[in-house]
Amino acid sequence: MTVTQADVDTALNLSRSIFVTLPQRVILDSTPPAYGDAYTPNPGIIGGVGHVQVSQNHTPIVRSQQDDLIHEDGHLFEQGLEDNGFGLTKNYLYTRLWAAVFHGRGWGPDSWQVAIAELNRTGYQWNNDPGELWADMFLIAVRGIYTTVQSPTSVGYVKVNMYGVTPNPAAMRKLMLDLMHEKSPVVYPSPPGQTMVAKSEDDTLLVYQTTDDKLITRDAALNTLGTYKRV
Numbered sequence: 597m598t599v600t601q602a603d604v605d606t607a608l609n610l611s612r613s614i615f616v617t618l619p620q621r622v623i624l625d626s627t628p629p630a631y632g633d634a635y636t637p638n639p640g641i642i643g644g645v646g647h648v649q650v651s652q653n654h655t656p657i658v659r660s661q662q663d664d665l666i667h668e669d670g671h672l673f674e675q676g677l678e679d680n681g682f683g684l685t686k687n688y689l690y691t692r693l694w695a696a697v698f699h700g701r702g703w704g705p706d707s708w709q710v711a712i713a714e715l716n717r718t719g720y721q722w723n724n725d726p727g728e729l730w731a732d733m734f735l736i737a738v739r740g741i742y743t744t745v746q747s748p749t750s751v752g753y754v755k756v757n758m759y760g761v762t763p764n765p766a767a768m769r770k771l772m773l774d775l776m777h778e779k780s781p782v783v784y785p786s787p788p789g790q791t792m793v794a795k796s797e798d799d800t801l802l803v804y805q806t807t808d809d810k811l812i813t814r815d816a817a818l819n820t821l822g823t824y825k826r827v
């Protein structure tokens with residue numbers, strides 16, 4: 597199975613239906629002849645457009661191709677929180693992640709810095725990389741599903757080492773939505789038909805929150821009659 601731009605678009609549409617701060621476009625920079633693991637180049641967001649690439653080196657763990665691409669959206673989501681005027685630091689994001697996943701459970705490295713130190717000591721292992729934990733937690737946040745069933749069609753399968761913890765998709769979604777809101781406090785007058793609009797500090801993000809707590813873009817809000825509350 598070959599990864600195509602259409603596959604990337606499908607994954608992005610799903611991810612952006614929940615996490616609207618993702619780039620509006622993600623481009624597949626290379627297309628290999630056969631199935632390969634997707635990865636996000638550094639920097640993965642260039643001029644407001646996300647980029648993913650596909651490697652020929654297969655991770656020896658298989659799940660649905662869409663889940664691998666949603667995982668890549670997770671890396672881009674993190675970069676957006678760090679770069680797009682949000683100004684959240686990697687330290688802050690990963691500290692919050694660690695608290696939500698491992699806090700008080702007595703499992704896993706004590707902190708993400710300890711995990712990094714261990715990688716440096718033992719040699720790099722992707723499945724113990726805190727950045728990969730972030731991207732896989734984003735995946736189950738988007739899916740709203742976690743499964744232990746590993747197969748080429750598995751949805752919500754986590755590849756990273758969870759140190760015995762069962763991740764909670766709803767908790768991960770709440771964490772990442774909370775983080776997305778933390779730096780978008782500037783409130784502007786509402787357009788006709790809406791009650792409020794929030795705008796990010798760099799003027800690029802407009803987010804409305806519906807009364808049932810769904811986040812939608814400004815364009816979507818303007819095209820939908822309804823009442824929205826302050827984000």
Ligand SMILES: [Zn+2]
Pocket residue numbers: 635667668671727728731
């Ligand atoms: Zn990754």
